Amino acid sequence: MQSNGTVDLDRIEELLPGQVNRYADYIATQCVFHDDDRPSLLIHADTYKCLGCGIFGRTSKLLEKLTGNIVKSQPKHYFNNPFTQWVKHDTLSIALKLAWENLKKNPSHYMTTRGIKPAEQIKYGLGMRDGWITFPIRNPTNDKIIGAVARAGEENNTNAKYVTPNGQNPNLLYIPNIKLLKTSRSIYITFGIIDALTLALYGFPAASTTNGKRIDPAALEEYRKLILFVPDKGEEMEAILIASKLGWRGKVITVNYPDGCKDMNDVHMNYPSLLLKMMERRKS
Secondary structure: OOOOOOHHHHHHHHHHHOEEEEEEOEEEEEOOOOOOOOEEEEEEEEEEEEOOEEEEEEEHHHHHHHHHOHHOOOOOOOOOOOHHHHOOOOOOHHHHHHHHHHHHHOHHHHHHHHHHHHHHHHHHOOEEEEEEEEEEEOOOOOEEEEEEEEOOOOOOOOOOEOOOOOHHHHHHHHEEOOHHHOOOOEEEEEEOOOHHHHHHHOOOOOEEEOOOOOOOHHHHHOOEEEEOOOOOOOOOHHHHHHHHHHHEEEOOOOOOOOOOOOOOHHHHHHHHHHHHHHHHHOOO
16 A cells, blocks of 8 residues: 555556456456456556446555455355346336435435435435445436446445446436536536535535546536536545646635545534535635
8 A cells, every 4th residue: 555545556466366457557357346257347546447347446445355365255246236136127217216215214324424414315316225325317418317326325235335337437427416507607526426415415516426536527528617626635636637637627626624524525524614614715
């Protein structure tokens, strides 16, 4: 582990079984989370993502699993993408609606602990299903479901923290409040789903990437407005690199996070009265 939270790819490469293709700044290999017959797992120094099963997370966590022999000791099929079963007989839209109906009866305790109240969970279309918290992704033009993200919820001991449907476009944006975004002159981009939802609660036109810091700037081409990145603590450089490719539209908000906070949701939970002041002071 390096001091900036990234992982030495040489270390990862030594531990990977099967076919390993090494490139300048990432590794492509057969996924260790499912039966993979081609290099579908892309591993960067900070994050990893499987284009086959949709699993993704921090490379530091993957390193922990590999060095602890957790992956090798498990059956080859031990990870199952929940979306695969959900859309086996239903459309993604119906699957998410069923999850939303479940949440209406039993809101997510985890989201409540993150400061997202049950009424807010329902309002923003979150769902609960098989131990997963679902977040719908809608088309900003017609409001139709075009994708989703699922987060491991309470009593979910899966090896994955976040998953997306197999084959989903990795450059989709999760937008909690599309109407607010359409009528605003700017958009706030976070690298975390819950952070975007948090900002929306405070009336900010927020969106989140669905693949962490790995987003093609071309995916933001349709937004001809000021794009303000709100990075987590320690992710400022990645945000600057993306914003620099957007010309006049790209800007990074420098946030001086209070002690014990690394992202906007942390601030919301610990210093709610401070979050609005922080954002208002730095948005222009």
